[in-house]
Amino acid sequence: MRVAHIITRMIIGGAQENTLLNCRDLIDQYGDDVMLITGPALGPEGDLLQRSGFADAGDGRGRAGELRIKLLPDLRRNIDPLRDLRAARAIRRTLAEFDPQVVHTHSAKAGLLGRHAAWSMGIPAVIHSVHGAPFHRFQPRPAREFFRRCERWAGSRCHHLISVADAMTDLMVQAGVAPREKFTTVYSGMDVDPFLAADRHRDAVRAKYGILADQVVIGKIARLFHLKGHDDLIAAAQAVVRQCPQVVFLLVGSGILEDALKARIESLQLGRHFIFTGLVPPEDVPPLIGAMDVLVHTSLREGLARALPQALIAGKPAVSYDVDGAREVVISDQTGFLIPARQTAALGDALIRLSQDSGLRQRLGGEGRRRFTEQFRHETMTRRIREIYSRFTGES
Secondary structure, eight states: OEEEEEEEEOBSSHHHHHHHHHHHHHHHHHOOEEEEEEEOOOSTTOBHHHHTTOOOGGGSBOGGGOSEEEEOTTOOSSOOHHHHHHHHHHHHHHHHHHOOSEEEEESHHHHHHHHHHHHHTTOSEEEEEESSOSOOTTSOHHHHHHHHHHHHHHHTTSSEEEESSHHHHHHHHHTTSSOGGGEEEOOOOBOOHHHHTGGGGHHHHHHHTTOOTTOEEEEEESOSOTTSOHHHHHHHHHHHHHHOTTEEEEEEBOOTTHHHHHHHHHHTTOGGGEEEEESOOGGGHHHHHHHOSEEEEOOSOOSSOTHHHHHHHTTOOEEEESOGGGGGTOOBTTTEEEEOTTOHHHHHHHHHHHHTOHHHHHHHHHHHHHHHTTTTBHHHHHHHHHHHHHHHHOOO
């Protein structure tokens, strides 16, 4: 098949890793001709294409020439009518030159412009992946309604939608974006082998950050940003360290709230219980998870945070707020504990229970590894996505 993937920007992030793995699998496993159409990788997260060893995205080819990459300078995340019009025209020109059988879009801006162009051109299979809804309850109502209407309009201009979690399908159906039969859940795939081997790096990583052998490490992987729930974790940490003074919290990521979070931690005299790693490259995530004993996820909105299955595949139990797709992998007393959002007392209780019981940690983490390793392999994801392509193109 000839497949064009369109995404707004290839920063270091879950949706972008998903997309790149899908592109490479289509080439390596099925011999497909694939083009990745994207805008500049603007933002503090870094450029995933450069980090992954790809050549300058502007040269039209990826590493060893196996992936065509088309960089569109006007394809940007923020709304800008004139720039967006130029990006829409560039997408149409690029698709006309490549002549794909499948156009697969990702992210809000590329999803809107890419679906409109592909649908109007009569592309046989126009597919969109929902990694996370662009509308949510924390937005002002006019903005939420605007983005909902945009998604509903774009939802009528594609043949099928892929959700990274059943919760995303439920949200989009309830919002009237498209009927349920137009959705299929395909969990976001990853290279699971580094997570299966995460514990090999445990001692070295803990030594690097000055973590003692008898300390219990509760890790959180998220940007230090609004709605990621770091304040809630700090609130819960007060009770945790009172009962479990051997606990340290390892915060992986950077962001605009770093100084404010550090100031709050110091004001509560919790400084010796928190470690900030700053921004780390993707290849450092498995070793960091290996150094952890528990993963905590307190974000207030997320499709299905990749950190949750990553931790479970590494054999670490997870404690998560019950938001969006978390309940599809975090199953209370089986793979971890699911907590109502903003319930910091219950969050603290779950973390205390796990901190005090190494046998429970091993049982829950082992069950998570058993359940989710195969389900989250990127090869499994690509096989299921390609089956969807075939349904509309008639190609095998």
